[in-house]
Every structure is written in C-alpha cells, then in structure tokens.
Amino acid sequence: MAVGLGPLPDFHAITGLRLGVARAGIKKPGRRDLVVMALEEGAQVAGIFTRNQFCAAPVLVTREHLSQAAPRFLLINTGNANAGNGEQGVADARTCCAALADLTGTAPNQTLPFSTGVIGEPLPVEVIRNGLPEALDNLAENHWAEAAEGIMTTDTLPKGATCRLELDGKPVHISGISKGAGMIRPNMATMLGFLATDADIEPALLQSLVSELGEQSFNRITIDGDTSTNDACMLVATGRSEAPRLTADSPHLNAFREALKAVFMTLAHAIVRDGEGATKFITIRVEQAASTQEALDVAYTLAHSPLVKTALFASDPNWGRILAAVGRAGVPDLDLSAIEIDLGDVALVRNGGRAADYTEARGQAVMDESDITIRVGLGRGEVNDTVWTCDLSQDYVTINAEYRT
Template sequence: MAVPGFSGSGVFAGIRKDGREDLALITAEKPVPVAGVFTQNPLTAAPVQVAKKHILSGRARAIIANSGCANAATGQAGVEAAQSCCQKTAQALGCLEQEVLPCSTGVIGQLLDAEKIGQALPQAIESLSSQGLSRAAGAIMTTDAFPKTARREITIGGRPVVVAGLAKGAGMIRPDMATMLAFILTDAKVEAPTLEAALRKAVGWGFNRISVDGDTSTNDTCLIMAGGRAENPVFTEDDPEFDTFACAVIEVCQDLAAMMVADGEGSGHLIRIRATGAPDQEFARQICYAIGHSLLCKTAFAGCDPNWGRFVSTAALQSQRLGRPFYTDKIHLAIGNEILLEKGVWTGPKAEEKVARVMKQDRYELHLDLGLGEESFWILTSDLDHKYIEINADYRS
C-alpha cells in the first residue's frame, strides 16, 4: 500500500509482551494539512488529549502510534509520556513538536514507557519507506486477526489522486467513534477545513455505523493527512470536486469499518442491520443499534438461529423506551431475501429453514420494516460467541 508523499514503518519497541512489532511511524515529506476525529468517551487517553491540541494548527508531519499500551487513565504522567514521544520524534525528523500526532492502543491504566519509544525511533526512521505503510498497519494491531488497509484512486481536475487508509480494531467497537485507530492518507492538494468536512462525512457513513460489543474506547482516533503531491487544483467543500473526494474517503472508511466488524473478537458473521419504514432517521438508527447491541440477538447470529422473536421483541422494547409507536401488524422482517414475518405474522417453518441457511453465510442482511414512515438507517454488527469471552478474559494475561 503506497501513497505518494508518505512513508511508513513498523518496528518492535518492547511495549508488547509477545515480541510483535508495536511501534508504527507514518511521515509526510513536509508538514501537510491534517484533520481528525476523536473518541467521545469522557475517559480520554493521554495521546488523544495531546493530539487534539496539536491538530489545532491544521498541519502535521508525522503520526507516531504504539500498540500494547493505551496510556489511558494515567494522569499527568501519561500526558508527559505522550508529549515526550512527540518531542523525540520531532527532534529526529527536524519538525515542530506540535506537528507530531501521538496515538496508543492496548491495555487501559498502563503508563507508556516513552524511553522504549525513544530507543526504537532510530530504527523506525531508518526503516521508513513508501511501502512501509503495510508494516505500520501491522504494528498497531492488538487483538486484530489481520491488518486492515483500503485504497481508492480517483481523478480531480484531470489529475490522478490516491486515497488510502490503514486501521486497527476488533473489540471495544461501537459508534462515537467506533476501539479503533484509523489513518487516512491522500496525495490530494486540499486544505485542512476541507479535509475535516470530508472526514466527518466519512466517519458518519463508516465508523459511526458499526458495533461489535457496544463499548466505546478511550483512545479512538481517526486522522486524515493530505500530502499534495497530486498537484490537483485546490478545491473547497462548495466545489463539485469535493463530492468526488469525499466519496473516496467515505468508501475507504466504509471498507475499513467493515473489516473491523468482520474481524470482531470471536465473530464469524458480518451482519448488516437495516431498519426502514421509520418516521425519522434517528428512530431507525436506535432500532438498528438495539438489535446490533443485544446479546440475545448476537448469540442468535452466532448460532445461525432464525429466532425472529428476539429481533422483533428487541425492536419493540426499544420503541417503548423511546416513547415511540410500534405496531406489530405493520412489521415486516427479512433475512437475506427470505421473509420471516409479514404484517406481524410468521411465514412458517419452510421460510425459517431457508433463513437458517442464509445465516450460515459469512455476510448477510437483516431487514426490519416498521411500517411507520419513509426514513431508514443501517449499521454493521457481528455475532458473539465463546471466542469473544476467551479473548477478553485472557486479554491482560
């Protein structure tokens, strides 16, 4: 995975216990426009606190990210450790400290050893290459089964433009923002306000539509950097070129988001939950997440069990909690192309047998029509089986 104007590397710094590469470095040739979106969890990790301050300048030269330690709930010492990593990276690259954005992922409550990061930096810098972004994607993994990368090529003003991304995330995934780190890189010539507008659209259509276990991380960070090598005419949010660019960013984020859910800790199925026929989009969103977060529904997905009563009763209860109407005789439920419920009435055992076969597929859709309006929403979720318990019960051991 290469993006003109950017280099990456992944090295072992000794933060992780298993000897895997745990330090990623991504650099631009010079300070470039940057934008970011961060966790909504009020227990904000130290690197997020530092990155949010540094990004205010709208320019960045590097991203320094580690796995194996979240550096969250570590107080002022954690902030100083994150700042130290930025200082050392800036000194090595010859840039300003605020042009370095720190990110961490791993166990909460553990203080990041900035000395280990500093000792590994020379190797990380020496290893930088245009093809090293894939190594960087591997170095930020925690419980991920595979590195996650995505790429699109578009044309803006007659110039070819690359939009690519790398991410980590498999557990502690839910909206606002999805545990995840995601770094989007482009060679487009575009300024920070336009980048932020595109990123916020992409997060809304990608990372904010996924759920694995309903928990929001302390460290969620999504950054986008624009190197400008494409030499396209500069555009703003009001120009037609913005839609082309934003669409590519959205598609990259959606690809990465789908990989996160597919790689959900212990998951075997990726399920798109679509609610239609709602009086407003927010109601449809709430119904989707009620089903996507429900342990009963997620274990039914794991067992390939078309237990439609769980899905419908979850939607009904959520409607009651919201003080919204729910009319059973208006409900339609389908999984794949097979209808399980029509006007609130079960379609029979043969339909259920067909749905059971659909649910054995790696990916499928659950579609619930509420019969109350024209608005809709969709999310991606995963099933939940014994492996999730095993992974998380042993996470710190």
C-alpha cells in the same frame, strides 16, 4: 477467524507521506508495535476522536497539538493505551513527542501521538524512545502493509484499503489502514484509523470530509457496544497531486468523496469482519423510520442484543429474539401491523406475527451463511439507516477474559 477478510491490497503510495515501523517490544518482543508517519511540509491533517469522557492521554495531546502547529509526524504505538493514567499519562505522551522532535529537528507539538492496547498501565516511555531510531531509519512511501500490522492488538489480520482515481485527467490516490477487533462501538470513528491522500484539499473541507464519512462508516459499526477511550480517525492530505484543488464548490468533489467513502467503508467493515471471535458479518438495515435516531435505536438494539448475537453464532433462526428486540428498542407507539422483518430474502414478520410463507428451513438456509442481512421496516416515515455488526461467540469471552495475560 476473520469473516471474508482477505489479504491486504497493493497500496498506492501517497507522495508526501512516508511510514516507518519498529519492533520496540512495548508488550511482546519481536512484533511490530511502533509506527511513525512522516509528512512533508504543507500537508493538512484533520481528525475525529472518541467521546468517551475518560479519553486517553494521546487523544488530549493530539487535539492540543492540532490546534497549535502544522503536523509533521504521527506517532502510533500498540500494546499500551496510555489511558486512565491521569496527568502522568499526558506527560508521558508529551515526552514521546519531544523525543521524536529531538531526532527530527521539529517542534514537539508537530507530532500527533496515538496509542492502543491495555488501559491503566503506565506508558513505557523509554521503550518507545529507544524504538524511534529504527522506525525513522526505515521510513518509506510503500510501508503501508507494515504499518497496518504495527497498529494491531487483538486483530487477527491487518486491515487496509486503497484506490486511484482521476480528477480533471490527473491521478489522485487514497490509502488507509485501521485496527480494531473489540471494545468497538465507535462514537466518532474506530479505535484507530489513518487515511491519506495526495489530493490538495481546502482545510475546512478536509475536516468536513472526515466528520461526514466517519459518521457514515466507523460510526455505524459495533462489535460489543463498548466505546474505546482511544478512538481516533485521521485524514491526511499531502497536496502533492497535480489535480485541481478541492473546495466545497469544486466540480470534482463528488467523485473524490465517493472514492474516499469507499475506503472509509472498507476499513470500517474490515473491523467488524475481524471482530473478536466473529464468525458472521451482519448488516442491519432499518427502513421507513421517522428519524435517524429512531432507525439507529432499533438497529443498535438488535446489534447489541446478546440473545440475537448468540442465535446468529449458533445459526439458529430464532426469529422471536429479533422481534422482541425491535419491540424493546424504545420507539413510541409502534404500529405492529405495519412492521416488516426480513432475514436475507426470507420474510420473518408481517401483520404483527410470523409471515405466512415463512418456514424454518428457509430461515435456516439464511442463518447458515457467513454474511447475513436483517431488514426491519417500521412503516413510520422515510428515513433509512444501516449498522454493521457480528455475532457473539465463546471465543469473544475467552479473548477478553485472557486479554491481559
């Protein structure tokens, strides 16, 4: 039921990074569910993680390992989140890292573990251990599509993006995959996102880029308002391109940043387009706010309103629900006469009430579309911000009611 989400692209290989996938049988037999990403020596890794205080064991271990050693492997499993498992969960994540280290001759803290799936169930360590040889046996630079499938949970389609650009006449490549369809209101990134480039990037700049672009993309999407325990978004730079090294004052930085941003945005939007039960892709644009927080308060109030989301699913131009949500967003001392609300190119609200030229037929025409923009002008300042979300359908309830069965 993905909204306007097409097939995966033909990924550009990232020299210095190989991907291997196994059918380990973690939750369901026969499906790809274990991914290994192997990094050549010299690769740099930066990341952002969930702010959920019940963060999963692999998040804790990955943070720890990043502070201790240069990563050589990323180990990702689906079917089990290894969250809510206390100290045993941490021990299990470390055991999986040690198992991969034994097979590859690396140190356990050179593996970064990631998990996604059901919360509160013990990680099937032996199943994962037994699947590692298969994943290592098929390591290849061109296995991005297989890896995109191998990290899915309730996603209906794999998600990926890729691009090529030239810096100082030398090619640079960026490829990435993401997963997520429910429990999505990232408070850092998506449930899982992995991006890589062959650019040579200063380590501090790499962390700055993933933080900055994650904030603009994955931190502006929401399906249901729930922040996962397992959110992680990682950016790898292998440094194998012949292009000049990127630093904070590099003349090529802006071109690279824009290309990387486009990949971030594509991966983030793909999550919304494949939201559980989604039939509409909704852009909520708040303009003329006094602050970023004010703009986001309004945008997220709209994005999380069950009444607004169900009206969108029903293609019902019930604009009163949108007006009511703006009014309860917590913005102090709103000048109602200054507020403008548009549905696509149709004016809904002007001068504190329904726009004079609004008609139900015009509103209905917009609501019948699969991609819809809601614009709110607050008339209070110069800050603009955007959030992306989807509608709320009966299928969302069914998917989550049956998630563990």
